[in-house]
Amino acid sequence: RPNSTLKWTLNNEAPKLGKDKTRSLIQEAFGDWARYAPLKFREAEAGEKTDFSISFQTGEHDDGYPFDGSGGTLAHAFFPTDGKVHFDATEDWTDKYVDGAGYNFRLVASHQIGHALGLPHSRDPKSLMFPFYQLIQPQDLLPKDDRAFIRALYATSATNKPTTFRATTVKTTAATKKTTTQTQTLSDDRCARFFDAVFGGSDNWLYTLDYDIVWRNYQGQWDPQGLPITDVFPGAEPHMMAGIVSPVTKKIYLFKGRRVWRFSPPNTLDSGFPKHLFGTGTPFNPVAALYEKKHIWLLKGGLLFKFHEDDIRYEDDKPPKRLNEQFPGVPADVRTAFTYEGKHYFFTEPDRK
Ligand SMILES: [Zn+2]
Ligand SMILES: [Zn+2]
Known part of the structure; x- marks a missing residue:
């Protein structure tokens, strides 16, 4: 569905973040993918048909994949065209980009939206679609591997790349003494x-x-x-x-x-x-x-x-x-x-x- 606008709806919010913050982080997460593929996203208006339905759930919630409380599984999403994206409401969600201060909601949302767009897990440990949560700084989104994948999936050429976004990559070289x-x-x-x-x-x-x-x-x-x-x-x-x-x-x-x-x-x-x-x-x-x-x-x-x-x-x-x-x-x-x-x-x- 390239070039069409996909619509999402947010059914409830992360208690710790509140509705406005949750909504703006979801917007950023969709933006991570829209920047590198001919995709447009917007929040659905009341009564409109939606492509993605986002909600926070606890424990058993009728899709066969119960959540497990704090830690463990953070979220899951279903491949197209289902469009369901679920987050475990009991997690310590945060909008901060620091280790040890909860799970960054935008990063997990981006990963799940990747699945909802049809992306499988990546084997590249630096990628957003690597199957383990890891902290990525916002200026490093999307990592190279994810960019290549979404472009291939939605058949866009490299010439479609945006001119306004510049990614700065912090590299730790093998020669660095400190690990x-x-x-x-x-x-x-x-x-x-x-x-x-x-x-x-x-x-x-x-x-x-x-x-x-x-x-x-x-x-x-x-x-x-x-x-x-x-x-x-x-x-x-x-x-x-x-x-x-x-x-x-x-x-x-x-x-x-x-x-x-x-x-x-x-x-x-x-x-x-x-x-x-x-x-x-x-x-x-x-x-x-x-x-x-x-x-x-x-x-x-x-x-x-x-x-x-x-x-x-x-x-x-x-x-x-x-x-x-x-x-x-x-x-x-x-x-x-x-x-x-x-x-x-x-x-x-x-x-x-
Ligand atoms: Zn679920
Ligand atoms: Zn995943």
């Missing part, structure tokens, strides 16, 4: 899933392992399709648990069970691998590998195990470090994590209350 941490929670459990492993390196590649398929991203551009893991990493097995590119040796390590695979650029399995890792208390199936303080750390059960690259072993003569000792504020129940462009990303399971 920042981010904790993220599942924003929507209807279509979200976890990948086995996500990792990237200073070589501008990001690898996403999804059982036996690898999705690669090179300098922001995704492969048109997933590749069999054995094509990308000859000798690897399906369902690898963690991976990392060593910034020092540029070698790629994949972990599964108590074994490690090591690849030399361009992704050739080193002889003698996979190797078994021995030692008392070595973690079975680490959930993630992180690079910090010149070492690889394997994460399992809220503990960090130091992995020595030079002699391929866990450090088992010292007790493992607690995750929140190394990264204060990060909860112990991290489901997966990765280091990408100098930032550590931590993902937790949604709270079930």
